Amino acid sequence: MFSPLIKELMESLRCLPGVGPKSAQKMALYLLERDSQGADRLACSLRDALDKVGRCGTCRTLTEDSECSICLDQERDQTRLCIVETPADVIAMENAGSFDGRYFVLLGHLSPIDGIGPEELGLDRLEKLVVQASVEEVIIATNSTIEGEATSHYISELLKPLNIELSRLAQGVPIGGELEYVDGNTLALALKGRKKL
């Protein structure tokens, strides 16, 4: 019952994560009825971002510059490198506020079924970066999922011959977590990794 262009707008809004047919309809009508300025701004910024945003030449995070602001920051510890899966993970680490080294962003994890191998994650570049920037410690902070663990394992095998300090984020009970509600696997890991007092 909507005209073709409005239907097409609804369809294309569904590419956004978490947007189903009902929300897409609401969004499309809202933009056309009440916020054509916002829609115009969104169309422009989508086009701009698509045309100009690429990857940082050093850490591979998303940016429109040749190097991202963190890589350009000379104040940061150049000898420590933290490997994360996505730019959102960089933000999470920065918000935690206890790491002042640099990052390497994989933009994904190993997933042979989707055709994502070491090359797609830029692991050859990672190896070169570690050697060239004389990195002393690499912290692997991929997600604590099966794919993240597999990626972490692959990277650790890759970097072992370089004779640098290699570490993985600790696993255990999260702060504020009540034992009753922590899943068994996490609890088993927390027990295995218990610390002497």
Add this chain to the structure above:
Amino acid sequence: MFSPLIKELMESLRCLPGVGPKSAQKMALYLLERDSQGADRLACSLRDALDKVGRCGTCRTLTEDSECSICLDQERDQTRLCIVETPADVIAMENAGSFDGRYFVLLGHLSPIDGIGPEELGLDRLEKLVVQASVEEVIIATNSTIEGEATSHYISELLKPLNIELSRLAQGVPIGGELEYVDGNTLALALKGRKKL
């Protein structure tokens, strides 16, 4: 920590209803990392819709044609007109499937504080339409809210001199509604409008 273009994309995604800063970040990164095709399609369809979608010359609903498909449909009863607030309301009425007349879409309701008066809702056009198309019955189906009721009242006063049948959607207990959970105002209206058996 994000580059300016990515930040601008996140900001502009927030014009969508129901999208806060966290979802906007997720959407922007998702589009840039994984679905540049979808983002491109969205940018194009936004631009197209903005440039071409206007209002139906007869019923004022959103469409890129000079007249919408419902107004062009000669099979529909031309003597009955249903007045609704938005294009989404047209869809709701059509899905209910018991009205085969035509619509008039206000694209809003009277709201003097936002500068929306009779002119913005096209009520002068409504009056002309009712006369020219020799409409015999007008059903006012604005929302059952304070603003919708005020708009309904204004329209009924406007159309009364034209000597046509005027009606308003019935108010009462919704199908499947349990009395225990129906609010007092609705219940009072349902009691007032009780039907003889």
